[in-house]
Amino acid sequence: MSNSPGTLYGIGVGPGDPELITLKALRVLKQVPYIFAPGSTKNDYSLALNIVSRYLNQARIEYLPFPMTTDRDLLQAAWEQNARTVLRVLTSGQDAAFITIGDPLTYSTFGYLLRTVKNINPAIKVITIPGITSYHAAAARANIPLVEGDESFYLVSGAGGAARFREAIATTENMVMLKTYRYFGEIYQVLDELNLLDRALCISFCGLEGETIVQDLRTLKDKQMSYLSLIIIRKQSNRS
Numbered sequence: 001m002s003n004s005p006g007t008l009y010g011i012g013v014g015p016g017d018p019e020l021i022t023l024k025a026l027r028v029l030k031q032v033p034y035i036f037a038p039g040s041t042k043n044d045y046s047l048a049l050n051i052v053s054r055y056l057n058q059a060r061i062e063y064l065p066f067p068m069t070t071d072r073d074l075l076q077a078a079w080e081q082n083a084r085t086v087l088r089v090l091t092s093g094q095d096a097a098f099i100t101i102g103d104p105l106t107y108s109t110f111g112y113l114l115r116t117v118k119n120i121n122p123a124i125k126v127i128t129i130p131g132i133t134s135y136h137a138a139a140a141r142a143n144i145p146l147v148e149g150d151e152s153f154y155l156v157s158g159a160g161g162a163a164r165f166r167e168a169i170a171t172t173e174n175m176v177m178l179k180t181y182r183y184f185g186e187i188y189q190v191l192d193e194l195n196l197l198d199r200a201l202c203i204s205f206c207g208l209e210g211e212t213i214v215q216d217l218r219t220l221k222d223k224q225m226s227y228l229s230l231i232i233i234r235k236q237s238n239r240s
């Protein structure tokens with residue numbers, strides 16, 4: 001057992017297509033002895049793990065459960081417990097990776113883990129390896145620019161609902177909304193009111209089985225969105 005603690009790697013594995021992963025992420029994933037994957041407390045499925053499983057060697061894999069709740073105390077307790085699980089490995093001298101879909105510093109559970117680990121033990125070395133975000137992959141699949149010239153771009157969470165969306169869209173030319181699933185109905189209504197239905201497109205399961213790219217949002221009226229869905233809006237025009 002070594003005296004110096006191992007390094008924590010936060011690795012973005014891209015949004016779905018297993019080829020959308022960096023060489024650096026691949027190298028580290030093949031060499032770390034321990035890989036932590038996020039899983040919900042309800043099931044052990046981890047999309048991040050599914051994306052990279054074909055590349056892994058002999059690493060020990062452990063799920064870090066976190067509750068699907070907005071209760072801050074419950075979340076804090078879960079992250080504290082998860083951070084301590086990771087720290088047990090690191091303080092034994094072994095390196096460990098935490099894998100996450102897309103980029104690890106973009107709406108990712110890795111942000112919480114990183115903060116909690118650092119709060120408990122500021123001496124731990126953390127290396128974050130960026131990943132291709134869901135919206136970069138989605139823009140590529142649809143062949144549409146996210147920003148051009150002097151345009152600006154707003155990344156927003158759909159979890160803020162229609163009010164947040166209305167406020168944000170007023171200030172920018174282009175927008176990407178992640179986490180669209182819960183309030184899609186009311187977001188659709190605002191798009192309709194602002195005459196932006198023709199300026200938006202919705203991509204679900206980007207790079208995964210069942211991928212859809214919907215150019216005509218009207219076909220999604222009153223439909224239930226899947227969790228893995230995002231919307232790209234270009235006020236100017238998103239079609240060539």
Ligand SMILES: C[S@@+](CC[C@H](N)C(=O)[O-])C[C@H]1O[C@@H](n2cnc3c(N)ncnc32)[C@H](O)[C@@H]1O
Nearest residue numbers: 015102103106133134178179205206227228229
């Ligand atoms: C918690 S955020 C994770 C974002 C991720 N870290 C990134 O860099 O894209 C989850 C949201 O990302 C979007 N997302 C992630 N993967 C996706 C995919 N393969 N297809 C479409 N949307 C995806 C969805 O909007 C989903 O609700």
